[in-house]
Amino acid sequence: MSGGSLKLTGLTRVHRPGQRPALDDFSLDVPAGSCVAILGPSGSGKSTVLRLTAGLDEPTAGTVRVDGADLAGVVPERRGMAMVFQRPLLFPHLSVRDNVAFADRVRGVPRRTARRRAEEFLELVQLGGYGGRPARALSGGQEQRVALARALAAEPRVLLLDEAFSALDAALREEMHELLGDLRMRLDPTILLVTHDHAEADALADTAAVLDEGVLLQTGPMRSLYARPASLAVCRLLGGRTEVTGVVREGRHESPLGTLELPARVPDGPAVLVVRHEAVTVTSPADGDCVGTVVRLRRRGLRSLVTVEVTGDGGAGGAGTASVDAELGPGEDVPPGATVGLRLPVADRWVVATPAGTTGSPTTAAVSRRR
Numbered sequence: 001m002s003g004g005s006l007k008l009t010g011l012t013r014v015h016r017p018g019q020r021p022a023l024d025d026f027s028l029d030v031p032a033g034s035c036v037a038i039l040g041p042s043g044s045g046k047s048t049v050l051r052l053t054a055g056l057d058e059p060t061a062g063t064v065r066v067d068g069a070d071l072a073g074v075v076p077e078r079r080g081m082a083m084v085f086q087r088p089l090l091f092p093h094l095s096v097r098d099n100v101a102f103a104d105r106v107r108g109v110p111r112r113t114a115r116r117r118a119e120e121f122l123e124l125v126q127l128g129g130y131g132g133r134p135a136r137a138l139s140g141g142q143e144q145r146v147a148l149a150r151a152l153a154a155e156p157r158v159l160l161l162d163e164a165f166s167a168l169d170a171a172l173r174e175e176m177h178e179l180l181g182d183l184r185m186r187l188d189p190t191i192l193l194v195t196h197d198h199a200e201a202d203a204l205a206d207t208a209a210v211l212d213e214g215v216l217l218q219t220g221p222m223r224s225l226y227a228r229p230a231s232l233a234v235c236r237l238l239g240g241r242t243e244v245t246g247v248v249r250e251g252r253h254e255s256p257l258g259t260l261e262l263p264a265r266v267p268d269g270p271a272v273l274v275v276r277h278e279a280v281t282v283t284s285p286a287d288g289d290c291v292g293t294v295v296r297l298r299r300r301g302l303r304s305l306v307t308v309e310v311t312g313d314g315g316a317g318g319a320g321t322a323s324v325d326a327e328l329g330p331g332e333d334v335p336p337g338a339t340v341g342l343r344l345p346v347a348d349r350w351v352v353a354t355p356a357g358t359t360g361s362p363t364t365a366a367v368s369r370r371r
């Protein structure tokens with residue numbers, strides 16, 4: 001089935017004149033056979049992108065192109081797209097097979113052929129043998145598999161997933177992630193998906209586009225968004241926990257953590273050091289890049305997350321305090337109150353410039369801390 005290429009250019013949607021656009025000059029390339037995630041908090045415009053792409057809503061400006069063809073004025077059912085929503089929206093009175101065969105039947109495919117194809121797609125979503133059951137007799141996870149089979153049976157040039165797995169519990173969600181990975185290998189579809197969950201974007205997508213208040217903040221592979229966020233807003237949306245306010249001078253960041261070398265030359269000036277908790281190691285005080293006190297310990301399965309408070313020594317970085325989060329190794333524990341060292345590998349240090357006169361407040365105010 002291999003998918004087509006999707007190109008969104010300058011997409012803008014203003015619902016009411018004078019109001020902030022729901023989406024503002026949004027551009028994105030989704031190459032054929034790739035999976036791109038749009039990631040953002042509630043109300044950031046994610047569904048607006050999908051609705052405009054699918055033709056369910058009209059842009060105020062901008063274009064949607066599939067394989068180079070401009071889709072302006074093309075009705076949703078002729079765009080070569082299929083969409084899976086958070087709720088599966090199956091026909092409860094039809095059998096599972098006939099739900100999947102529905103698009104073929106509407107296209108005039110004979111019933112027998114449509115049903116045979118439906119069975120093939122049910123096999124693909126690991127529901128072979130379920131075709132004869134009434135759709136209302138399925139569990140939530142099975143229903144969502146049928147919705148996916150129905151979308152794939154339409155052989156879309158582009159598959160759109162709108163928070164398709166977010167209503168499922170964690171175990172089912174993970175199963176769906178694996179299934180989608182498997183379907184990508186077999187069918188090579190082009191997928192544009194929307195999620196508010198960075199772990200889901202990480203599990204599924206080659207690239208993510210981070211959206212906030214209708215504005216695209218950054219696009220890139222998840223690993224580079226995690227490690228090199230363009231702003232504090234992106235850092236926070238991707239679960240970043242450590243932000244240390246300071247100043248860059250001659251390639252070093254000065255803060256209560258001390259004077260820390262940076263992996264790359266950045267301009268001098270106020271800057272917030274961000275470092276992923278997964279990259280920070282807790283050591284003995286003698287071995288750390290800085291020394292602090294454990295103020296909080298949170299258990300997360302086999303690993304724990306600690307917050308360490310570091311007080312500046314009054315040198316270049318001043319005498320204030322800074323908090324650094326670190327993920328401990330499996331089974332490791334350090335009690336609150338312990339004095340520990342922290343190692344922040346040079347390659348994992350990243351700074352985000354702050355506009356002059358601010359003290360590290362977010363460049364995008366709407367994002368709340370998720371401590």
Ligand SMILES: Nc1ncnc2c1ncn2[C@@H]1O[C@H](COP(=O)(O)OP(=O)(O)OP(=O)(O)O)[C@@H](O)[C@H]1O
Pocket residue numbers: 015016021022040041042043044045046047048049196
């Ligand atoms: N028909 C409409 N009329 C007016 N404003 C709208 C309309 N549809 C969406 N909006 C506004 O546009 C903005 C973006 O909405 P959108 O549904 O795209 O966000 P979202 O990121 O998908 O949010 P969620 O994750 O909660 O679904 C929101 O502020 C929303 O209130």
